[in-house]
Amino acid sequence: MRFNDHIHNNAYPASYYTATCNDLDGFSRLSGDERVDVCIIGGGFSGIATALHLSERGFKVAVVEQNLVGWGASGRNGGQIIGGYGHALSDHKKMVKTFGQAGGDSVWDMGVECVDIITQWVEKYNIECDLRFGYFDAAIKQSDMVNLTKAAEALAAKNYPHECKIVPASEVQDYVASARYVGGLTNEGWGQVHVLNLLLGEARAAENLGARIYENAEVIDIVHGDKSPDGKSKVVTDCGTITSDYVVVTGNGYLRDLVPHLASRVLPAGSYIIATEPLTEAQVAATLPQDYAVCDQRWALDYFRLSKDNRLLFGGLANYSGRHPRNISSTLVPKMLRVFPHLKDIKIDFEWGGFMGIGLNRIPQVGRLSDTVYFATAYGGHGVAPTHMSAKLIAEAIAGQAERYDILAAIKHPAFPGGKHLMQPAYTIGMLYYKMRDIIGW
Numbered sequence: 001m002r003f004n005d006h007i008h009n010n011a012y013p014a015s016y017y018t019a020t021c022n023d024l025d026g027f028s029r030l031s032g033d034e035r036v037d038v039c040i041i042g043g044g045f046s047g048i049a050t051a052l053h054l055s056e057r058g059f060k061v062a063v064v065e066q067n068l069v070g071w072g073a074s075g076r077n078g079g080q081i082i083g084g085y086g087h088a089l090s091d092h093k094k095m096v097k098t099f100g101q102a103g104g105d106s107v108w109d110m111g112v113e114c115v116d117i118i119t120q121w122v123e124k125y126n127i128e129c130d131l132r133f134g135y136f137d138a139a140i141k142q143s144d145m146v147n148l149t150k151a152a153e154a155l156a157a158k159n160y161p162h163e164c165k166i167v168p169a170s171e172v173q174d175y176v177a178s179a180r181y182v183g184g185l186t187n188e189g190w191g192q193v194h195v196l197n198l199l200l201g202e203a204r205a206a207e208n209l210g211a212r213i214y215e216n217a218e219v220i221d222i223v224h225g226d227k228s229p230d231g232k233s234k235v236v237t238d239c240g241t242i243t244s245d246y247v248v249v250t251g252n253g254y255l256r257d258l259v260p261h262l263a264s265r266v267l268p269a270g271s272y273i274i275a276t277e278p279l280t281e282a283q284v285a286a287t288l289p290q291d292y293a294v295c296d297q298r299w300a301l302d303y304f305r306l307s308k309d310n311r312l313l314f315g316g317l318a319n320y321s322g323r324h325p326r327n328i329s330s331t332l333v334p335k336m337l338r339v340f341p342h343l344k345d346i347k348i349d350f351e352w353g354g355f356m357g358i359g360l361n362r363i364p365q366v367g368r369l370s371d372t373v374y375f376a377t378a379y380g381g382h383g384v385a386p387t388h389m390s391a392k393l394i395a396e397a398i399a400g401q402a403e404r405y406d407i408l409a410a411i412k413h414p415a416f417p418g419g420k421h422l423m424q425p426a427y428t429i430g431m432l433y434y435k436m437r438d439i440i441g442w
Contacts, residue, residue: 006324006326007324007352007353007354008354010067010068010216011068012024012068012070012071012075012196013076013352013353013354014350014352015075015076015196015273015275015350015352016273016275016307016311016313016349016350016352017075017076017079017194017195017196017197018075018196019350020194020197020307020308020309021196021197021200022128022197022200022201023197023200023201023204026068026069026215027065027069027203027207027213027214027215028214028215029214029215029216029217029239030064030214030217030237030239030240030242031239031240032239032240033240033241033242033243034062034212034240034241034242034243035242035243035244036060036061036062036212036242036243036244037054037059037060037061037244037245037246038050038054038059038060038061038062038244038245038246038247038248038398039061039062039063039064039233039235039242039243039244039246039247039248040061040062040063040064040247040248040250041063041064041219041222041235041247041248041249041250041251041258042063042065042072042249042250042251042252042254043063043064043065043067043068043069043070043071043072043203043213043215044069044070044072044073044074044075044199044250044251044252044387045074045199045202045383045384045387045388045391046074046250046252046376046377046383046387046390046391047063047065047248047250047251047391048063048069048074048199048202048203048206048213049117049202049387049388049390049391049392050248050250050376050390050391050394050395051063051203051206051211051213052121052202052205052206052209052211052391053391053392053394053395054211054395054398054399055206055209055210055211056209057395057399059395059398059399060210061206061210061211061212062211062212062213062214062242062244063203063206063211063212063213063214064214064217064219064235064237064242065213065214065215065216065217066216066217066218066219066254067215067216068215068216069199069200069203069213069215070195070196070199070200070203072251072252072253072254072354072355073252073253073254073354073355073356073357073383074195074199074383074384074387075195075196075199076195076273076352076353076354077195077271077273077356077381077383077384078271078273078293078303078304078305078313078315079192079193079194079195079293079305079313079384080135080190080191080192080293080295080303080305080384081115081118081131081133081135081190081191081192081193081293081384081385082135082190082382082384082385083111083112083114083115083187083189083190083385084111084382084386085107085110085111085114085364085386085389086098086107086111086362086363086364086386086408087107087111087363088151089108089111089112089155089158089160090150090151090152090154090155091151091154092104092105092108092154092158095107095108098363098411099407099410099411103407103410106404106407107407107408108158110389110393110404111386111389112160112161112189113389113392114385114386114388114389115189115190115385117385117388117389117392118131118193118198118384118385118388119131121201121202121205122198122201124205125201125202125204125205127197127198127201127202127205128197128201129193129194129195129197129198129201130192130193130194130197130307130308131191131192131193131198132191132192132193132291133188133189133190133191133192134186134187134188134190134191134290134291134292134293135186135187135188135189135190135191135192135292135293135294136167136175136176136184136185136186136187136290136292136293136294137151137184137185137186137187137294137295137296137297138172138176138180138181138184138294138295138296138297139181139182139183139184139185139296139297140180140181140182140296140297140298141182142182144182144183144296144297145166145182145183147297148166148183148184148185148297149166149185151185152164152165152166152185160189161189162187162188162189162190163186163187163188163189164185164186164187164188164189165185165186166183166184166185167183167184167185167186168183169181169182169183172184173289174289174290175288175289175290175292175294176287176288176292176294176339177285177286177287177288177289177340178339178340180338180339181296186292190293191293192293192305193384194307194308195384214239216239217237217238217239217240218237218238219235219236219237219258220236220237220238221234221235221236222234222235222236222247222249222258222259222373223235223236224247224369224370224372224373225245225370225371225372225373226370226371226372230243232244232245233245233246233247233372233373235247245372246372246373246374246398247372247373247374248373248374248375248376248394249262249369249373249374249375249376249377250375250376250377251377252266252355252356252357252377252378252379252383253266253267253268253269253354253355253356253357253358254268254355255357255377259369259375261369262365262375262377264415264416265359265360265365265378265413265414265415265416266357266358266359266365266377266378267320267357267358267359267416268322268355268356268357269318269319269320269355269356269357269358269381270317270318270319270320270321270322270323270324270353270354270355270356271315271316271317271318271319271353271354271355271356271381272315272316272317272319272324272325272328272331272332272351272352272353273313273314273315273328273332273350273351273352273353274313274314274315274328274329274332274333274336274348274350274351275307275311275312275313275314275348275349275350275351276311276312276314276343276346276347276348276349277311277346277347277348277349278309278310278311279306279310279311279312279343279346280310281310283310283342283343283346284306284310286342287306287312287340287342287343288304288305288306288312291306292305293305300316300318301316301318302314302315302316302335302339303315303316304336304339311349312336312340312343312346314332314335314336314339315332316332316335317331317332317335317353318381320358324353325353328351328352328353329348329351332351333348356379356380356381356383357377357378357379357380358378358380358381359377359378359380359413360413360414360415360416361411361413361414362380363378363411363413364376364377364378364379364380364383364386364390364408365377365378365413366390366393366394366405366408366409367408367409367411367413368409374394374397374398376390376391376394378413390408393405393408
């Protein structure tokens with residue numbers, strides 16, 4: 001069953017990304033039955049990156065997407081490339097607590113590698129996607145600065161390979177020309193990208209290596225290999241069936257009830273973005289003079305950056321109710337003006353939003369539903385880079401090198417209390433607590 005509301009239909013959203021996309025030629029629709037080594041469900045970063053990793057290894061791959069490649073969160077998000085996998089890179093101790101010493105060390109390395117995968121593919125496949133680096137973690141209050149200082153020290157202790165710098169209040173204006181922040185932390189290893197161009201570039205790269213990518217193919221059922229007379233898995237769509245040795249389920253916040261195990265463990269949560277008209281050079285200098293991507297430290301955070309044509313892309317407004325706001329701009333513009341009051345007369349050219357997938361423990365969910373059916377989902381709004389790592393882990397496992405994959409697959413992901421029917425109201429109530437902490441500065 002497809003999503004159908006004022007934000008979701010079968011077409012791409014009317015976003016900045018769609019309006020400036022390099023390649024909207026699309027992919028064909030599945031017609032009839034096929035046989036491949038691996039069938040991947042979902043045409044977002046997890047699915048397409050898995051297809052590219054496997055195609056590079058010589059596997060025969062098919063991807064089925066119920067709408068269009070990049071239609072979901074992968075083609076709608078803020079375009080911020082943030083390292084770390086499951087836990088912040090600065091929290092190695094928490095990684096060790098979750099995964100054990102060796103596992104924690106490996107997961108920390110993955111948190112760096114996930115960004116490197118993007119950089120390498122952009123260069124290798126000549127993907128034009130406005131990739132650039134420089135990130136600013138903004139502190140709203142002094143306790144944020146304490147945490148960011150500890151983060152910088154932790155990164156230095158792990159010999160993080162990119163420059164990071166604590167920015168005092170006196171230098172904030174050099175990065176974010178706003179009175180909202182009392183300091184911050186720069187990271188030259190994180191950055192920003194035109195996500196739809198990146199994703200479609202990766203899809204074309206996979207296609208050129210032999211992957212078959214099908215759009216408008218809604219999956220109706222998954223038959224696991226151990227339930228099939230011939231021992232092969234089958235992905236049944238509304239336009240044909242694909243038989244394969246392995247299936248990889250992605251889809252994040254858009255899976256609905258296709259996989260009951262994930263339906264109670266992945267909460268679709270809304271996030272929304274506005275894009276201004278292009279700023280003048282003077283306005284750019286008075287807004288984000290270093291062209292860094294920015295987010296703050298709150299639970300209900302703001303995130304923003306400049307596009308290649310100098311629009312301010314400003315996002316936030318996390319929504320856990322399952323319902324979208326009728327007017328995104330009316331809610332986000334006041335948030336933008338709280339940071340940049342000098343933009344009060346700027347026109348908003350685009351507004352859009354969609355669902356991300358969130359798990360209860362905020363760790364990406366990577367595992368097996370059976371011996372031949374894998375899944376990767378629930379990136380909690382930080383999926384641009386980690387999806388590429390999950391994809392690589394699954395490709396390694398299918399190729400017979402499951403050591404790193406097994407570290408993530410061993411984690412047990414709890415279901416939301418009350419199951420799929422009560423998880424949205426329960427989580428909404430829980431997040432109200434954290435939003436109140438933001439308000440009172442706790």
